[in-house]
Amino acid sequence: MRHLGKQEIEDIAVGAALLGTGGGGDPYIGKLMAIQAFEEFGPITLLSVDEIPDDALVVASGGMGAPTVLVEKIPSGQEVSKAFKGLANYMGKEVFATYPIEAGGINSMLPLALAAKLGLPVVDVDGMGRAFPELQMTTFYLDGINATPMVLADEKDNVTIMDTIDNSWTERLARSVTVQMGGSATCAIYPMTGKNLKESGIHNILKLEEEIGRAIRLAKETNLDPVQEILKLTSGFELFIGKVVDVNRKTEGGWTHGTAKIEGLLEYKGEDLELSFQNEHLLARTKDRLLCVTPDLIAVVDSETGLPITTEGLRYGARVVVIGMPCHPKWRTPKGIETVGPRYFRYDVDYTPVEQLVKKGSVVK
């Protein structure tokens, strides 16, 4: 067990945005919620998974909906109390602790704020080790754990409890409810036992986020290259350096899809990188070779500060470094690739681990 203060919150926000691979929204709102909660209720208690009793009820908390709505209609903070109460009533058991469902700008931070408010501990674990757009894209799902019963709550005190037959229904229903709630809602999801969480979750994710955030911050203070520090912590690879010269976005089925073209600088001069995203960056390739593909992580960072840039923040002229990082081994199974691999996102390529792609590339070079 340890306690998180303001500096830890700041660092986690930066690290989470990096692992959010361009999705997961702007970390600013989540960070400020956590800071206000810290100012009101004191330090946030963080538990490692080993500290959770096997039979305890743990539940993920976070936000659902459009990041653009969240930055305008900020939560009241009360939604989660209603959501957890609703879930406890339905399941007949009190919630022991909460945890983040994914690493990302907003959903890594909300559980910290919500936990402080509820007086609950946060567990250092998540279900993705990165960000993904759909509810079933978790390592819990790979082990057959259901997302429901799930609760959605809004600032008007509306609470919806869903218990569905499968995850595609969860996705459909949750999305309709969220839009009716004003495009953004707070959720309690993937309730499970401490034992399940230990077996199926990705451990020490907040710790990693904090280390990444701290490294980027200290790099600035000590004039180190922040990108190198990130690569060390994540076993990642520098894929490309360049400037964004074109961004194409369109909406399909409620998601932002698109591509960005990055023109090479320095040793990548003369090459173009194409980045494909669907909320998150999913594919990085040049004309001749594939560099990194989902579920491995692709992060785009500012070439000077090392700070991560979201897909919504990608703009013409931005000077960036593209980083590839290996995903958690749980994703590299046949079911994992089927759930979040390139073909699920309708890209006509096969999954190859980033470390192999990079090796091939270096031979070509």
Added chain:
Amino acid sequence: MSYRIGIDVGGTHTDAVLMDKDYRVLAKTKTSTTQDVSSGIYAAMREVIAESGVPREQIRYAMLGTTHCTNAIVERKHLNQIAVIRIGAPATLAIKPLIGVPDDLRAHLGKHVYIVSGGHEFDGKEITKLNEAELYRIANEIKDEVDSVAVASVFSPVSKEHELRAAEILREVLGEEAPISLSYEIGSVGLLERENATILNAAIVNVAKTTATGFINALKAENVDARVFFGQNDGTLMSVEYAMKYPILTIGCGPTNSIRGASYLSGLANALVVDAGGTTTDIGVLVNSFPRESSLAVEIGGARTNFRMPDLISIGLGGGTIVRIQDDGSFTVGPDSVGYQLPQKGLAFGGDTLTTTDVLIALKKSDLGDAEKVAHLDQDILLKVYDRIVEMAEEAIDKMKTSAEPVPVILVGGGSILFPDELKGVSQIIRPENFGVANAIGAAISQISGQIDRVFSLDEMGRDQTLALAKSIAVDEAISAGADPATVEIVEFEDIPLSYLGNATRIRVKAAGTLSLANMVSAREEVSNS
């Protein structure tokens, strides 16, 4: 004939130009910015009027780009006592106003903070009814306690209804003259950033009023009856009346004026602008006569706002940059500089420091200073130093380019003598006349704009018609702000589909045109009206 005066107040210099209606520069001056800012403005103005000798009654416009407001915020000086009213409860309580703003600013501006129920959803429906009774209670509580009030309502860029009603109630209690800043007039979607900008605006209303009346009085003292405008960060103008209500929009007009002035002087609409001073060289990008904007959120006095500023890079290379040569022939260029002390400290000027300008003189590329004083230096090494200087500029230029195509470069600023007439990746180098006062010219030629930034549902009219509607709203706004309809065009357009909300999209359009000669109102009338 009608004439105009453009004045730009920067950190070091206050520049002024007097131009005729065809934008010819008839008089220009560059003076030091004074501690009180205003006396520098008056001096510069008097000088250009006298120098040009034009009839005073024919000076019809006066444009001022100033750092008064920026300074007040950065130095936390002369800020108003304000109240902050957010409309949005029960939503938004998880982040109260001013969380995330530096503590000293928060302590000053956060004395009267309220969150009342109300606000709208992204589609314009009410989240909940506006709590009018609470607003009356707050109004009575802050009466006689504050100078000015900031009001921000959830999704006011979509529906301004609750902010307008709140303003009505506040005026009813505080009086018609009470300065009330409404967020929908100031910023776009993003509650905290818009609210911060509105709060800062409320805090500098008095500073703006003093500056504006000071400027108008100075004009009067010179017997000039001109229509007064203030420059905005986007390179367009606002009336003095509007500037007194929304002074925060003047923040950051300096670099914008410099880039726009360079555009005008060179006759180019698309180019890179390289502004070389004594200490740094700033490079900006001119796109359709406007500066390309940075994609990063801009912090003002440490508070995050959603203003957009020109995208600039700055390198430590200027006319006073210090060059150090070691015994083994290795050398460094900068990043430190002797700055404005070059005429005293530079080697060729009798000083003891080797600077980039001295290198230039020693290589006979400039006839400044005394070449004898630098004749002892090793020419081979100096040539290498010079190559490095050129390379630094070329690298920085390349960083700002968006394609490999060579682009034209407009060189301005005193340090621009460092650079040769040919640079890698550059199609053409233009060194315009009068470049020393590009900022003041930029202020004088600013346009009038209108803009819209709103979330639209595409279900009702379809995409094409919605985009057309958004564009026509922006054009109408520009015309009603005083732009000549014949010259108005769309200068910026951005369409961001909102994930998750089905067929909703956020559209941002800006239209701008030249100042209309019709409906002229003189400064005197405006002051008495406001």
